Amino acid sequence: MTQTRICLQLPQDFLHEIIQRLIKLKPNDAMGACLKALGELREEYRSLFLSELSQTRDRRLVPFFMEVVRQCEGPLKDCAEYALMRLAPERPAGWETASQERRFLKAFASRDRFEGKCTLTVVWTSGETKPVIEAQHFLLSFNHAGIKDYYCKKYPGYRSYGKGIRLSLSMPGSESPHDFQELTLLEAAALLQDAYGQNIRFNSQPASGINDYGTLLQFETGNLIRQELMNKFYSPHLTARMVGNIYLRGLKNMDAALLYDLSSQERQAALGERSQFIFNYGEELKNYTFLRTQVTGLEKEQGKILLSAYVIVNTPQDEIVKISYDLTLVKVKNYYYVDKFSEIGRQELAYSDSDNPLNYRVFCSAYHISSVKKIQDWLESQKDILLTGEFESGYCYKWLTGERSAVNSYDITDGIVGEFILRERELLIYAKNPVELVQVEGRIKTGLTPHLTLQDKYYLPVQDVYRTVVYHTCLNRVLLENYSDGSLRKVRANWAVFYVEDYKKCLYQLQQRTINRLQLDNHTWYLWIKDKISPATLMTKQVEYYLAKHWVKVNVFNGTLEEELRELDIPVTEIIYGNELENYYDLFTPPVSEERKWEIYKGLHRIHKESIIGRMGFIPRPREIAQKLGSVKRTN
Structure with missing residues (x-):
């Protein structure tokens, strides 16, 4: 079998030229010249230099390596001893090996x-x-x-x-x-x-x-x-479907060593020499971003397992492509190995295709920010929040947890708790799960609430969020252009805040309808309701409540507040509707009266004074709304 040795990524031709010149010198001159060359090399190159010298198998270098053993310590001494074992296995006089x-x-x-x-x-x-x-x-x-x-x-x-x-x-x-x-x-x-x-x-x-571990990289492991090594990691509980998923995950990681070692002996023979396969396999796939991998079918045939599978990738041309595969598995000593792996077809997916992993909706909160630096410093100080993209006018971050195990299918959104897009005046926080979005918001608002002002909340296709990066503009402008037909209400939350006298009854009723809930503190709850199709929008209505003692904020997506308040069926007072704060009026929508404005300011003041809902930044501040509605002039 061909022996394998991985060489360090260094200027090989340069070192080879030095070595060829050194071994042509007289013996005494050679040793001195080699020691001088070793001392002049950068520290990280020295172990490789010794390894390359030993590859010449020129016994005239034995005195040099003996001198290195005497004069050097640590990895250089180890490399020299290893070279002596190759050049002089009879152990020349004067060599006291450090292996002792x-x-x-x-x-x-x-x-x-x-x-x-x-x-x-x-x-x-x-x-x-x-x-x-x-x-x-x-x-x-x-x-x-x-x-x-x-x-x-x-x-x-x-x-x-x-x-x-x-x-x-x-x-x-x-x-x-x-x-x-x-x-x-x-x-x-x-x-x-x-x-x-x-x-x-x-x-x-x-x-x-x-330099410490370089010697291990020089071992010949062919x-x-x-x-036998793979079997040490192989769990006897792995099923054929699990092994198929592991193989696809190796494909995603471009882990060619695993792909080769999980192949049967017959397939390895067809693939050729291991080191060549590892460094040449999958050059096309290396340029793809894997979005999803999945095993879809399993059949048994003549003692073998036949798997159907696919991967979905994003190509450098920004195409979404589904690649289908057939895998054949054989069982050897209770372990499954891949005997055949073949591509059977490709299909380009439209962005609106249901199979497209990027075709999903997210809950998104849009904040106006007063200090980009403070937000950025906080994001970069969090160990589990990573910078994943940088564009002309901002940054993308992800809050990540561990990926699902490789025995399962893979999806690019697995392990993402929430995502952030930070621009000069805007911070977008979004997540597939509304409860996770609340957790992300609660985390970032610790100490940063004064720098964040909630503008709007949305339930929208994630591609709308990505357009803010592509077009270098704020989310509101993207949505106004994309939903110019007046359908913006289908993605933006309709919200209201109100006072309930019977807090316990309200909490009990909401808990009966809730899909998921989260207790934020002793008296504050977040509750999420996914309801039936709304007659007004012909889409699934989703509702979220923030209940903090007697004050309640409700966000309705794909539905109307009137429908939701009727279903709540609890007396409410001091209600403030979000659309009242927009300062928008037309032929069918009269302007807010001066008397109503002062009722709104009074209600907002009470909320910020009495409830955590206001202090967490979910409700606009009274002064901001007074300026927006023209009751207070903005001063520079």
Whole structure:
């Protein structure tokens, strides 16, 4: 079998030229020249330089490597010893190997390799009279991130190897020891090399410290029996459908190593040499954004499992394409492997197509903001909120949780709690689930309420939100152009705020109709109702209530407030309608009278004084409305 070695991503032709010149020098001159060249190289190139020298297999370099062993410590010394083992296996006189001091002890990996990631710990021991346990910890991602994180920690004074290993596996961020699978040193090196291969393929930066772990990247792992390594991560509970989903997730991650290793021996023979497959597979798919993967059908035929599946991708030409596949699985020693994988067709999807993963609606709150910097500083200070896009006039952020397990189908919206679009004067917060939107809003308003003023709330196609990025304008302007036929009321919330005397009765009645609810504090509830088709809009009516003691705010989507208040069937007073605050009037809508204006100001003042609804920014401030309705002049 062809041996495999992953080389570091460095100027190979330059180093090769140096090496060719060095080995042509006289022996004494060669050693001095090599040591000088080693000292002049950048630190991160030195391990590779030694590795490339050893590849020449020129025994005239043995004295040089012996000198490196004597003069250097750490990874350089390890590389030199490894080179001596290749060039002089008979151990020349004067070579006292550091392997007598630093010995491989154990290696462990978390069992989630099939999820496209895993943690890896390689444990070494050194010293006789004063033993030291040294643990190298890696976080590996088998997508573009590759070797994502690395750190090394020493545990001196542990005569008990078992105690030292248990300590090394209990570092922050590690799983409990029983969640780890023990590996050989060669298997650990193979995992690390597969992750580093992703760094090479996607031209991404591996974790710092490559001088520490570079030796593991030089191990020759071509003779490793990969199926035995895969079986260590293989759960006997995996069904054929789960394995199909795992394979599709590997396709999404461009995890060619997993795609190869999950293939049957017959398919591997057809695919060719492993390293060539890994670095050449899927060049077209690498440019796609995967939106969805799914296994749709399963049949059994002559001892094999036939799966139907598809992926939906966004191409560089901004086309949404559905690609259908057939998979054939065979069972080998109770484990499923992919025997055939073939594309059977492609279909371009329109944005309005029901299969299009980007064709969905979101609940969206539009805020006027007084300080972009304060909002941006807060967003970037949150560990689980990531900057996912930057455009001409603003930024896109996502609040993310973990993806669903790879044994399930994948959707690009999985794991997204909420999203943000931040512009100069506007912040849009949106989510598919209204309860999650409330959670996102509650989180960002902690300490930022003075800088946020709610303008409107919507239930609309997510593409309308994206248009604010494409056209570099605010959401209201996009909607006025897109819904110029007067249908804006179908996406914008009709809202009102009012006072109820019987708080408990109101809460009880709403809870009987509620699909989902969230208690914000001891006396404040958020309740969401998805109701029947509204006769007024011929669409499913959705209603959300904020109930804070006696004050209630209601937002109605695809329905009318009159319908909802009749259904509520509870006496209400001091009601203020959102459309009264618009300062809009025409032939059919009379202007708000001066007397009514002062009733509105009084009601808004009471709400802000008595209820958390006002303090959370869900209700406009009295002064803002007074300026809008012309009762107070705006001053600069």
